[in-house]
Amino acid sequence: MTLLRVENLAIDVARDGQSCRLVHDAHFSVDRGETLAIVGESGSGKSLTALAVMGLLGEGLSVSGGHILFDGEDLTTISARRHNDLRGSGIAMIFQEPMTSLNPVRSIERQLTEGMRLKNRLSRRAARARALELLTEVGISDPERRLKQYPHQLSGGMRQRVMIAIALSCEPELILADEPTTALDVTIQAQILSLTSRLCRDHGVGLVLITHNLGIVARHAQNVAVMYGGRVVERATARQLYRDPQHPYTQGLLASVPRLDLPRDTPLRPVPGAPPDPTVALPGCRFHPRCPKASDICAEQVPDFIAEGGHEVACWNSGIQKLKSKGAAA
Numbered sequence: 558m559t560l561l562r563v564e565n566l567a568i569d570v571a572r573d574g575q576s577c578r579l580v581h582d583a584h585f586s587v588d589r590g591e592t593l594a595i596v597g598e599s600g601s602g603k604s605l606t607a608l609a610v611m612g613l614l615g616e617g618l619s620v621s622g623g624h625i626l627f628d629g630e631d632l633t634t635i636s637a638r639r640h641n642d643l644r645g646s647g648i649a650m651i652f653q654e655p656m657t658s659l660n661p662v663r664s665i666e667r668q669l670t671e672g673m674r675l676k677n678r679l680s681r682r683a684a685r686a687r688a689l690e691l692l693t694e695v696g697i698s699d700p701e702r703r704l705k706q707y708p709h710q711l712s713g714g715m716r717q718r719v720m721i722a723i724a725l726s727c728e729p730e731l732i733l734a735d736e737p738t739t740a741l742d743v744t745i746q747a748q749i750l751s752l753t754s755r756l757c758r759d760h761g762v763g764l765v766l767i768t769h770n771l772g773i774v775a776r777h778a779q780n781v782a783v784m785y786g787g788r789v790v791e792r793a794t795a796r797q798l799y800r801d802p803q804h805p806y807t808q809g810l811l812a813s814v815p816r817l818d819l820p821r822d823t824p825l826r827p828v829p830g831a832p833p834d835p836t837v838a839l840p841g842c843r844f845h846p847r848c849p850k851a852s853d854i855c856a857e858q859v860p861d862f863i864a865e866g867g868h869e870v871a872c873w874n875s876g877i878q879k880l881k882s883k884g885a886a887a
């Protein structure tokens with residue numbers, strides 16, 4: 558059974574007695590030991606989707622459609638108490654900025670052992686022993702000394718390693734990592750991402766890596782879902798996406814990041830324009846005002862998802878769409 562399957566997920570916000578849709582029909586899945594990257598610009602709905610999986614949507618926000626199946630259990634219909642039980646032990650999350658997620662006045666030992674004592678019912682001694690193992694596993698030297706320290710005494714990279722250790726501590730089946738490295742410098746970013754994906758693979762944990770940077774995805778994820786304006790617009794393996802991106806938005810994202818497989822002097826071109834305001838109704842494909850390939854239909858109808866060899870795209874003018882239309886006409 559697929560570890561996590563998100564189907565047609567819709568998330569609304571209630572504002573002044575009105576409801577506004579922020580995430581439309583999101584769908585993707587991830588299996589044990591596998592990494593799925595959810596990629597998109599700021600405001601595309603990545604974090605809200607992750608928070609819905611965690612059962613941590615803020616006030617005024619709600620899941621208004623679709624399903625989140627975790628090990629076959631639909632998280633959109635479970636009680637708050639059951640969701641709370643699942644957090645940590647079933648699903649863990651690593652947030653962007655460890656300085657705000659770690660408690661500044663609690664020692665690393667306390668923060669690392671808390672979940673194991675509460676959720677896995679380990680004794681203080683057993684939890685401490687496991688904490689030392691975890692710190693070693695995430696590459697922190699002198700773990701005995703580090704356990705006694707407080708977050709401000711560690712470097713940014715080390716704090717992020719502690720966050721990974723905390724996420725793994727209750728032996729979850731799934732980890733959601735929301736931009737886990739944006740606060741770090743590039744070399745440390747790469748180390749942390751490699752560490753996170755390797756540990757998840759070794760532990761058989763499914764990893765959802767949320768990022769705005771398509772450049773980092775190739776090395777760390779097997780599958781990618783690209784989100785734009787609250788919708789998933791393309792899903793493919795990382796290899797398919799790099800070799801043959803179908804959606805003009807994905808093509809734009811790829812042109813805006815440095816790539817090792819292209820000549821060094823290839824110019825970087827940011828996607829022109831700004832993402833849509835989710836509170837303003839926009840008929841058709843939400844990318845059409847920025848799209849270099851937009852045609853009349855793009856402003857009128859939301860494109861359906863079409864698939865070829867496991868590569869899925871929602872675009873009226875994609876190569877896959879043209880191939881399918883030609884096949885249908887023949």
Ligand SMILES: Nc1ncnc2c1ncn2[C@@H]1O[C@H](COP(=O)(O)OP(=O)(O)OP(=O)(O)O)[C@@H](O)[C@H]1O
Binds near residue numbers: 598599603604606616
């Ligand atoms: N509590 C809220 N009330 C109203 N709108 C919200 C709320 N939370 C998020 N949004 C809006 O929903 C959209 C999606 O937000 P989300 O945080 O999921 O984007 P994101 O892709 O994760 O962006 P980032 O990379 O900046 O974190 C954004 O337009 C955001 O402004």
